[in-house]
Amino acid sequence: MKVVLATGNKGKLREFQQMCEYEIIPFSDLLGKFEIIEDGETFAANALIKARTIYEKLGIKNPSEEYLVISDDSGISLPILGGEPNIYSARYAGENATDKDNLYKLIESIKEKNVTTTPAYYTAAIAIVSKYGEYVVHGWMHGNVIDEPRGEKGFGYDPIFIPEGYELTLAEIGDEVKSKISHRGKALELAKPIIKMLKGKQ
Numbered sequence: 001m002k003v004v005l006a007t008g009n010k011g012k013l014r015e016f017q018q019m020c021e022y023e024i025i026p027f028s029d030l031l032g033k034f035e036i037i038e039d040g041e042t043f044a045a046n047a048l049i050k051a052r053t054i055y056e057k058l059g060i061k062n063p064s065e066e067y068l069v070i071s072d073d074s075g076i077s078l079p080i081l082g083g084e085p086n087i088y089s090a091r092y093a094g095e096n097a098t099d100k101d102n103l104y105k106l107i108e109s110i111k112e113k114n115v116t117t118t119p120a121y122y123t124a125a126i127a128i129v130s131k132y133g134e135y136v137v138h139g140w141m142h143g144n145v146i147d148e149p150r151g152e153k154g155f156g157y158d159p160i161f162i163p164e165g166y167e168l169t170l171a172e173i174g175d176e177v178k179s180k181i182s183h184r185g186k187a188l189e190l191a192k193p194i195i196k197m198l199k200g201k202q
Contacts, residue, residue: 139186
């Protein structure tokens with residue numbers, strides 16, 4: 001059973017590969033690159049849309065192979081902004097926005113509220129799709145965002161997010177610590193026994 005990750009995001013792929021003890025293949029290696037329309041209203045719905053789409057396409061391309069598809073949908077939410085950007089985190093500054101565009105758009109939104117720091121939290125939903133069914137697990141990470149980026153590591157909003165109990169941003173902490181405390185790391189810890197169980201069925 002091949003484990004396939006339904007993302008084109010290199011940062012996410014790197015995090016998943018660091019956290020897992022088995023080989024994870026990016027879907028683009030098997031299917032090429034294409035865009036998946038994520039029109040769900042929750043992180044879980046979008047994660048399932050991605051995982052189902054990749055699973056179906058893999059089944060059509062190679063019906064004799066068994067696949068387990070993992071997909072993640074995640075984002076940051078700020079209570080001061082009414083919960084934004086939430087599921088729109090990857091396109092907060094527009095449909096073709098880069099990580100940097102989104103980062104500075106969020107900084108701008110924070111500054112408009114006349115604060116330099118404010119509570120925020122990350123949510124991650126991980127969907128697992130195989131012939132044995134569909135599963136979704138969640139993880140969260142709470143902390144604060146600041147109005148000035150710090151650090152060169154990580155991706156997305158990491159340069160302005162300071163996790164609870166830390167003084168450094170995620171972009172300053174680096175991958176090793178981040179993987180232990182992150183929303184994605186917590187969700188993956190819940191996903192691992194499910195993946196192990198499903199792989200054991202083959």
